Amino acid sequence: MPTLTFLGGAGTVTGSKHLVSDGDARLLVDCGLFQGLKNLREQNWEPLPIRARDVDAVVLTHAHLDHSGYLPRLVRDGFSGRIHATPATCEVAALILRDSAHLQEKDAEYANRKGFSRHRPALPLYRSSDAERAIGRFAPTPPHREFRLPGEARCLLRRAGHILGAATVQMDIGGRRLVFSGDLGRYDDPVMFDPEPVPEADYVVIESTYGDRLHERIDPVQALGAVIERTVRRGGTVVIPAFAVGRTQSLLWYLWRLRQDGRLNNTPVYLDSPMATSATELMREWPDEHRLDPADYEAACVAVTCVRDVEESKALSANPYPKVIISASGMATGGRVLHHIAAFGRDHANTLLFSGYQASGTRGRALLAGRREVKMFGQWIPIAAEVTDLPMLSAHADSDELMRWLSGFRRRPERVFIVHGEPDASEALRVRIGRELGWNACVPREGQRFSL
Structure with missing residues (x-):
């Protein structure tokens, strides 16, 4: 029976990492950095509950740092699998990871030179060489073309709007279908295409950045x-x-x-x-x-x-x-x-x-x-x-737009997991999903594991 464990992006809008396990297969959907509050940033330095070398593959929804920025550290700690993403996401992520590593090296050097860090010496989370090794593991995968992952899992990417290359992830594993929204974009955005509908899933993992808010309808x-x-x-x-x-x-x-x-x-x-x-x-x-x-x-x-x-x-x-x-x-x-x-x-x-x-x-x-x-x-x-x-x-869907995307499913999923949001936003979306769609929704805690 497959399981889903939330290693990040639960109760916060950063650090997205969702672990899907079935038998000997360990698959990570997104691998982001924690940002913001100091206690969150410090989690970037803590070892993951699973050894990096035991992760078989990573699937990226998109390239933003809070979804991709931990990849060089994962590789540094022993990950040797492939990192699947759309071709555009692979190119954008390469830019972001190189920049992230460069900034961390520069920040550590500056802190050491000025002496304002309490660490002696201040160190970067990872270096440019780690970023290059992570980029070397990218496996560009076009949208709408099914591909296989370890453990007989099958995956399909669809456009999510939001930024160049962003995708939703459909994963079939152990007789269950999981769909991950990643970060959903806006409908009728002048720059990016609308998020594509997904017809069905047994389980849905949806972001809730603006789960309790509506964007002003102002030009x-x-x-x-x-x-x-x-x-x-x-x-x-x-x-x-x-x-x-x-x-x-x-x-x-x-x-x-x-x-x-x-x-x-x-x-x-x-x-x-x-x-x-x-x-x-x-x-x-x-x-x-x-x-x-x-x-x-x-x-x-x-x-x-x-x-x-x-x-x-x-x-x-x-x-x-x-x-x-x-x-x-x-x-x-x-x-x-x-x-x-x-x-x-x-x-x-x-x-x-x-x-x-x-x-x-x-x-x-x-x-x-x-x-x-x-x-x-x-x-x-x-x-x-x-x-x-x-x-x-904002490039993030608001509460109405999140509900619009969910309404595209043709049948009720067994459960919806609400992630990538601060507690009030996630809870507001949970209540709205239950009230308007009648679906079973929950807000997982970090580290919480669910049998599917």
């Missing part, structure tokens, strides 16, 4: 334009912490539409993230994976100045003129955006604009909650700038 172009215009009138700069993959490309599209409408005037837009720049180039390579017209997307990219060099980034922080800066990371947990927040966050003329979900314990969540001082680089930085967010820019 994101108009909302973004209003924030930029009022900031520029003050003579300020708009700093947008953005996820390098997904949100950045949508933002570039919205900003281009604003420019087409004559609303940006001469306000320059800078993309200060080498990884986001590379991800933006990947959109050109995968035109069938999104809705954007290639010519229009090319025009949107040309209208932006890409900053790759560190010295150029420093000069941008010193530039006093009104502008828009898009930089990673999206929750202000690391990357170049921290230097821009330190530079521009002190002045009330500027704006810090968040464009996606901010997990508990991140600087982004703290700033949106009203914190007027944040700790970065071992020191406290005062924040006087306007801090706002545009939740309608």
Whole structure:
């Protein structure tokens, strides 16, 4: 009888790891990093309940760090199987893992040089060499083409929207069919395709990031334009912490539409993230994976100045003129955006604009909650700038959209497991599933194991 064990992403929006076992087969769906609160981040350093070398294969729903970022550590600890994902996800994940390893090495080096870490010496969770070994285990698998996994399991991927290459996972094992939503995208999104329906499953594992909320039905172009215009009138700069993959490309599209409408005037837009720049180039390579017209997307990219060099980034922080800066990371947990927040966050003329979900314990969540001082680089930085967010820019399905996807199943599953959400969001979705669909749903705890 197969079992399902939740090793991460249970009771939190990060660290997604779902272990499916049957006989001698051990299959992991997603392998993400914990982010946000310190006690969550510290879990990245704890050994998994299963030895890495005993995991036979990994299936990735998509490339975001909270779903893929633990892979180099898994390989470092002895995993030697294949990592299955869509071809686009394999390319995007390669960018993300290389960047993650580089940042961890740089952060450890900086902490050691400045002496603000309590660890002597500070070490990275994994190194670039580990990331390269993980990338070498990728097995690109196109959507809608069934493939086999160890233990006679069969798998099928379908589009999930959300970001380039994202997929839902259908797994048949031990006479049971499991479906994992991964992160579901928005319906009628101008950039990504709708999540594809899944006809049937015995068990469904669904995310609940926005399980208790609805996105405002407001045109994101108009909302973004209003924030930029009022900031520029003050003579300020708009700093947008953005996820390098997904949100950045949508933002570039919205900003281009604003420019087409004559609303940006001469306000320059800078993309200060080498990884986001590379991800933006990947959109050109995968035109069938999104809705954007290639010519229009090319025009949107040309209208932006890409900053790759560190010295150029420093000069941008010193530039006093009104502008828009898009930089990673999206929750202000690391990357170049921290230097821009330190530079521009002190002045009330500027704006810090968040464009996606901010997990508990991140600087982004703290700033949106009203914190007027944040700790970065071992020191406290005062924040006087306007801090706002545009939740309608999120790439995550809201509560109505999650229910819409679930309604696509033609028969009632035996059980729905609700993951990848903070407790209130997951519980709200559980109640709604029971009330509106009459299905048996539960919110698993981390480490909880279920017989299927």
